[in-house]
Amino acid sequence: MAFLELTNVRKVFPNAQTPAVEDFNLNVNAGEFVSFLGPSGCGKTTTLRMIAGFETATSGSIVMDGRDITPIRPNQRNIGMVFQSYALFPNMNVADNIGFGLKVGGKSKPEIKERVGEMLALIKLEELGNRYPYQLSGGQQQRVALARAIAIRPQLLLLDEPLSALDAKIRLSLRNEIRSIQRQLGITTVYVTHDQEEALSLSDRVVVMNRGLIEQVGPPFEIYNFPTTEFVASFVGTLNLLKVKVIDPATGAIQVDGQTFFTGRPLVNHAAGETAQIALRPGIVQSRQHGARR
Amino acid sequence: MRKVAWVAWIIYIFGILYFVLPLFGTFIFSLQKSRGVLSLSAYQSAFADPKFLETFLFSNVMAVCTIIVSLLLVVPTAYWVQLRVPSWRPAVEFVTLLPFVIPAIVLVFGLIKTFGRPVTIFGVPVFPALTTSALSTDFLLVMAYVVLSLPYMYRAVDNGLRAMDVRVLTEAAQSLGAGWGTILWRIIIPNLRSALLSGALLTFAIVVGELTIATFLARPAFGPYLALLGNHKAYEPAALTIISFALTWLAMGLIDLVTRGSKRGPLTGAH
Numbered sequence: 001m002a003f004l005e006l007t008n009v010r011k012v013f014p015n016a017q018t019p020a021v022e023d024f025n026l027n028v029n030a031g032e033f034v035s036f037l038g039p040s041g042c043g044k045t046t047t048l049r050m051i052a053g054f055e056t057a058t059s060g061s062i063v064m065d066g067r068d069i070t071p072i073r074p075n076q077r078n079i080g081m082v083f084q085s086y087a088l089f090p091n092m093n094v095a096d097n098i099g100f101g102l103k104v105g106g107k108s109k110p111e112i113k114e115r116v117g118e119m120l121a122l123i124k125l126e127e128l129g130n131r132y133p134y135q136l137s138g139g140q141q142q143r144v145a146l147a148r149a150i151a152i153r154p155q156l157l158l159l160d161e162p163l164s165a166l167d168a169k170i171r172l173s174l175r176n177e178i179r180s181i182q183r184q185l186g187i188t189t190v191y192v193t194h195d196q197e198e199a200l201s202l203s204d205r206v207v208v209m210n211r212g213l214i215e216q217v218g219p220p221f222e223i224y225n226f227p228t229t230e231f232v233a234s235f236v237g238t239l240n241l242l243k244v245k246v247i248d249p250a251t252g253a254i255q256v257d258g259q260t261f262f263t264g265r266p267l268v269n270h271a272a273g274e275t276a277q278i279a280l281r282p283g284i285v286q287s288r289q290h291g292a293r294r
Numbered sequence: 295m296r297k298v299a300w301v302a303w304i305i306y307i308f309g310i311l312y313f314v315l316p317l318f319g320t321f322i323f324s325l326q327k328s329r330g331v332l333s334l335s336a337y338q339s340a341f342a343d344p345k346f347l348e349t350f351l352f353s354n355v356m357a358v359c360t361i362i363v364s365l366l367l368v369v370p371t372a373y374w375v376q377l378r379v380p381s382w383r384p385a386v387e388f389v390t391l392l393p394f395v396i397p398a399i400v401l402v403f404g405l406i407k408t409f410g411r412p413v414t415i416f417g418v419p420v421f422p423a424l425t426t427s428a429l430s431t432d433f434l435l436v437m438a439y440v441v442l443s444l445p446y447m448y449r450a451v452d453n454g455l456r457a458m459d460v461r462v463l464t465e466a467a468q469s470l471g472a473g474w475g476t477i478l479w480r481i482i483i484p485n486l487r488s489a490l491l492s493g494a495l496l497t498f499a500i501v502v503g504e505l506t507i508a509t510f511l512a513r514p515a516f517g518p519y520l521a522l523l524g525n526h527k528a529y530e531p532a533a534l535t536i537i538s539f540a541l542t543w544l545a546m547g548l549i550d551l552v553t554r555g556s557k558r559g560p561l562t563g564a565h
Contacts, residue, residue: 054465074468085459087466091484100480101470145466152470 001066002027003188004051004156009060011046020046021212024060028190033182035191035199038209039235044192047209048158051190053077065155080149084161086141088133094144095120095129101152119147122181139170146178150185157182157189163198175202196236200224208232233279240280246270254278317539324532336529337537345519346534353508353516356432357501360439361494364447367440369490372451373482376460390448393441398506401441405434406510431511438507443497450496454489455482499542 009024021043028034036044049055051062053074062070069077088097098119099112107115120126123143133141142162149157162178163171179202182189193199199206200220208215208223208231216223216232227233230241244261247253249270252263263278270276327336340346375386393401409424424430460482467477483490508515516538524531 052465052469054468074465075471075473077469078471079469081466081469083462083466085462087459087462089463089466089481089485090458091481091487100467100472104467104471104476148466148470158469 003030003032003065004028004190005061005063006047006051007061007063009047009050009062010058011043011050011055012058019058019212021050021057023213026207026214026217028188030188031186033179033189033191033202033204035193035203035206036209037193037196037199037206037236038215040194041211042209043212044194044207044209045160048160048190048192051156052079052081052158078152078155080152080154080157082142082145082149082157082159082162084164086133086138086145086165088141088145088148090133092132093129094125094131094133094136097133097144098148098151100148105152115151119151122150122184123147123177137170138166139174142166142174143177146181150181150187155188157187159189159191161193162191163193163195171198178202200236208235210235227279230277230279237281240282242278242280244276244278246272246274246276248272317536320532321536324529324536327529336533340523340530340533340537343530345514349514349516349519350502352514353502353504356436356439356513356515357498359432359436360443360501361497363436364440364443364497365490365494368444368447368451368493369483369486370478372448372455373460373478376452376455377464387448387452390444393444398438398442398504399510401438402507402510405438405507409434425511428513431513435507435511435513435515438511439497439501439504442504442507443493443500446496446500447493450489450493451486454486457489458485495542495545498545502538 004027006024006026009021010019011021012019024043024047026034036047038044046055050057051064053069053072057070061068064077064079089100092100095116099116102112102115116129117126120129123146125140125143125147128136128140133144136144142165146159146162159178163174166174175198191199191202200223203220205217206220206223207217210231215235216228218226223232223236227236233239234241242256244254244256246267247255247260249267249272252265252267254261254263254267254276267276322332324336325332325334327333327339371386375382406425412422413420424434463481463485464477467481472480503517503520504515505517505521509518509521520531520534523534
């Protein structure tokens with residue numbers, strides 16, 4: 001059984017014409033890293049906020065670890081969350097920020113101190129426990145926010161565009177750090193981003209969303225190479241869309257401008273003589289002297 | 295560039311003179327009680343009156359009570375409006391500005407008319423007249439002061455809340471297991487410190503000098519005492535004005551010290 005199950009989740013905001021999220025079905029396995037990828041307004045953040053409990057689903061159920069969490073308040077869910085704007089408490093230093101959830105949870109002082117030390121070591125900021133958030137760089141603040149979310153040993157970690165406010169170089173290094181920490185702890189993670197590179201490089205599986213609907217769910221390789229919808233094909237990577245005539249679905253033969261090509265795999269759902277569309281990644285095109293067969 | 299700096303300096307100096315000259319004049323005047331020499335005898339005679347300390351203390355107690363009630367009312371309200379019902383903000387702001395539109399005299403007569411007799415709802419008595427005992431009248435007085443201080447207190451708190459990302463901070467705290475009380479007490483209020491202090495200071499200044507409501511509710515407050523003194527004495531009111539100014543400045547200095555002395559960093563948002 002999956003660790004996190006979203007079933008028929010639907011969200012309609014008051015006064016909204018169309019639902020923000022609809023027909024959302026997804027099972028996330030324990031320890032899995034899943035990304036929600038899509039343009040802004042596609043419903044990915046809304047879905048994440050419903051898992052966190054900050055929004056209530058209009059209908060559908062969200063089950064975590066076999067327990068329906070829809071009626072549970074956000075502060076009872078034991079879900080760690082990292083925000084785009086870091087959201088560190090400005091009145092507390094780094095150590096107090098990281099220890100906040102433990103303190104609220106009634107842990108003893110030595111226990112908090114030990115865990116905070118562990119967390120600081122994990123994010124490699126051992127020396128900065130006494131600093132205040134405004135004394136840190138953006139990348140450091142986000143690492144503290146990550147440590148704060150993990151410190152409470154949450155069952156699930158949610159990250160809402162955590163790298164969007166950072167500059168390109170930090171983004172890359174923190175991305176790798178997030179992935180390695182996630183692997184190290186084996187924590188089930190849902191990651192929201194509009195950056196396809198982030199989604200493809202980090203995730204075990206990517207959920208591509210558009211206009212409140214899931215377009216495709218799959219491992220990054222599949223999403224990139226075998227998009228099932230035109231939206232996924234055009235949103236992920238660059239490509240050329242060509243109108244083709246299907247010659248033989250069984251062998252994958254197609255015709256463009258009178259030239260016959262082979263797609264390399266059978267074309268399901270297409271009949272011979274039908275007009276179809278193929279998406280061609282520029283990087284895959286090679287020119288050869290004789291009998292180009294691809 | 296140079297020219298602009300000059301103009302700015304002239305305006306600045308003019309502004310300072312505009313504020314300082316009357317105060318300076320009052321100060322000099324307060325020293326002239328004894329003919330021909332500058333002396334502190336006006337201050338001595340002002341302090342010698344036991345009514346001075348009595349009314350001053352009374353107004354201070356009222357001010358502290360007002361600040362407490364006002365904070366309890368305004369902080370959760372402004373927080374909730376900002377977090378959950380931002381569309382209500384114009385309406386709430388309008389309500390908090392009403393004391394600017396409704397004169398204090400109207401407010402106090404409304405209070406006396408409403409609470410000067412037993413309050414009933416559909417003929418059922420709810421509570422007796424509030425103006426019959428000193429304590430219940432003081433309660434009425436504090437409530438009136440809360441209304442008077444509303445524009446300042448609400449604005450100060452609202453500005454403070456806008457300077458931080460209330461929603462994200464709240465959600466971050468919630469995801470870490472914090473309930474509403476913890477969020478308000480450990481996150482929101484500590485980050486509102488300077489806003490709360492300035493709101494409290496403004497409230498204090500308004501209440502200690504307030505005349506109309508205290509007069510008509512017949513309570514021994516500092517404002518009516520000053521007015522009474524001004525009716526039959528010349529130098530002592532000037533001395534008392536200087537003293538209350540000095541106290542206000544002392545309070546401001548203390549606030550500055552408290553905010554600057556802490557090593558907690560800037561009181562801005564999370565960005």
